[in-house]
Amino acid sequence: MKVTLKSNLAWVGVMLFGFIIIDALEFAGLINTFIENMLVTIGINVILAVGLNLIIGFAGQFSLGHAGFMAIGAYATGIMTQTMSTPLGFYISMVVGMVIAVIAAVIVGVPTLRLRGDYLAIATMGAAEIIRIVINNLKITNGAAGLFNIPALASWVTVYVLMCLTTIVTVNFIHSRGGRAVMAVREDELAAGAMGINTTRWKLAAFVFGAATAAIGGSLHAAYIQTIAPGDFNIMASIAILIIVVLGGVGSITGTFVAAVVLGALDTILQNFGTVRMIIYSLALILIMIFKPAGLLGTWEFSFRRWLTKGAVTHD
Amino acid sequence: MQTFGQQLVNGLSLGSIYALLALGYTMVYGIIKLINFAHGDIYMLGAFWGYYSLRAFHFNFLMALCSAMVVCAVLGVVIEYFAYRPLRHSPRITALITAIGVSFLLENGMSALVGANARSFPQALPVVTYHWLGIRVSNIQLLILITACLLMALLELIIKRTKMGKAMRAVSVDPEAAQLVGINLNHTISFTFALGSAMAGAAGVLIGLYYNSIDPLMGMTPGIKAFVAAVIGGIGSVPGASLGGFIIGILETGVQAVGLSAYKDAVVYFVLIVILLVMPAGIFGHNRREKV
Amino acid sequence: MTSRLLDAQELVKSFGGLTAVANVSVHFDRNELVGLIGPNGAGKTTLFNLLTGETPLTSGSISLYTDQGVQTLNGKKPAQIAQAGISRTFQNIRLFKDLSVLDNVKIAMTNHYQEGFLTSVFRLPKFYQTEAAMAQAAHELLKIFDLTAVADQPARNLPYGTQRRLEIVRALATKPSLLFLDEPAAGMNPEETADLTQLIRQIQRDFHITVVLIEHDMSLVMNVVERLYVLEHGGLLASGTPDEIQRDPAVIKAYLGGA
């Protein structure tokens, strides 16, 4: 209990520290819009990728449709805040987006989560494309042109706080009864069933959880970037989130953070390189995968608890 | 009836392109369980090779087609050697991300090299349109259909009759056992990539002729659709990939014909999901149950 | 005074042309230790799979007698059957390999300790209470099987025999009234087998449960089980007390005739 308290306090400390650093830099005028943009993108990517890592890395379900749920959140905010242009309106739109994403995830997940591996990936990719195409053809979403002049209701602070919150909630879920059940399904679905785990239900739980956090990411994206279009949520967008997960290490939340930061920074640095930017990016991706096939961190996880009890527990 | 026939003809032409592409996906997946994301870009490179060989080298159509197949086969083998072979024993998701990286590399490399703009494909053959029972069929459509069918027949022969083809089938069933009976895994996998990429190269030249327009990103969407076709047909199954390709081609043109062209991709994905729910391993796929 | 726990009538399972289980009827009473023996390929594992819902029945019926009355298990999913109080181990060990020994056990307790989503993601006091109670219960089980020292190790690091014991602990953690053990002593030497068999006997008594034990070698189970079923070629060859089985002409013929 003591260790738990200490490690929880340490995490709170880390989050406050991060906040103060950014705030101080912002105050000192060292963060221009360009850098702030990068930081916010990293934050939103962390939210998206942590949720996808729960689905892929912990529940073992290969979903390739994360951008579809992100789109739902983004459009909920984009549409609703046009008439409710207040912070409260923004949070209401976020909750509405989450609810719709959860409903969509249930509709998609109940039939498709029976599929395995790559079949599930291709089915979820198809489902996300269907969501995008519907958005592309609706009037309320303004079709292919998308929405612009969305009220700027999210600042970097909003993104930072929500990034911390979703990560805390996700990690706490992983280290609880639900997380264990979900990992049991990943490890051996048949044995999990024989131990009384309702495998369908827990797979769906992870999928729905991930969809809800993706909707949060989408809401923040809409309210910060202020412009959204269906093309922002295509297959390539889902793949971009997948790349963060795999690059960091499937099954490592720490890795997801590291990969989001590395890719965000890489992207920013490469802005100056013009046409060769994407060539360097893709070469980097290929090389990292070849030399670090398990991702940057594998399944390694940073833990204050382990730190605090070092010596009592043997190596890891 | 007339429009139905017309759409069928259009659907079959488009479908044969998807089928040629789907073959590459299905063979590679069958043998190393990799969704070769870069496959659509090989098709793009095939189209560009066709473009330059027709314009700069003044090849005729047949020479352009055959040389594109050879060039793409070599490219496929090279990509496998450098990007996928080192990852053969890594998690499959790693190889998938690498394939995505290769895809980005080819798309952006090509954009940097030749520019991102679309360009019009040279008319290698004068277009002749035949009218038959009120249905318009162009010689290009016939050419596509016939070339695709010939290539598929050839492929079937190679897989069923040659030693390499037998090795491919053996490896896709059980790589370890295949090695034990003396099959060279590396050669077999290279051969599979060569075959699949050659088909994609041919598809690239044919689509250039058909649509008259090519660009470095042209492989993205057809690539994904062709993969969907392979999954619908039962991934790993060669006849399945052909069938899947035709199903998607016909579906797309059909949906367009009834005035829902905005939803054509959505319909394709919907059909994909429905087929997977009824047949979790596709039409010709085997659904293996785990033994307890 | 015995009371019926499970009744399986005329079970049939065919795989294509092969009939792996042919018209087998078995029953298990509360608080007994039953052996299931038979040569390779006799259909023992398949019978377990039928009784736990892993493999769908071709025909037959299975009824479970619970405090709430009789319940049919036909067509139920493995998870539902597990929740009804039937647990098992696997012949080819199926642990959650990358997870710790403790987590393997806790996972089996999932349905007995409700945490609630909000309680766990916001770490409310009830979460810590439940986790502590779970950990305690898990450690008690691990202690019985001498696994306390390895509680934090990933299951894949354990030696083979230890993995088998962990599988039994995991099955026990679901609080079953009926426990199927598929060759728990496979790969162990006679001494270890004897120890394990004694341990199984002991937990069967201490936990007041019914245990059904598959074993190849009939001599190993003879002196611990109360009753035996003998399977051969998918059919039931004989059943009865160890004494009866040893005197059964059909069994003698099958086991000694061929040797």
Ligand SMILES: Nc1ncnc2c1ncn2[C@@H]1O[C@H](COP(=O)(O)OP(=O)(O)OP(=O)(O)O)[C@@H](O)[C@H]1O
């Ligand atoms: N899923 C399956 N598909 C096809 N045949 C099967 C399947 N499961 C079992 N069989 C066959 O059923 C027969 C009985 O197998 P089972 O595993 O039940 O035997 P067993 O008595 O447990 O043998 P062992 O002592 O070797 O474990 C065998 O011939 C086996 O090949």
Ligand SMILES: [Mg+2]
């Ligand atoms: Mg067996």
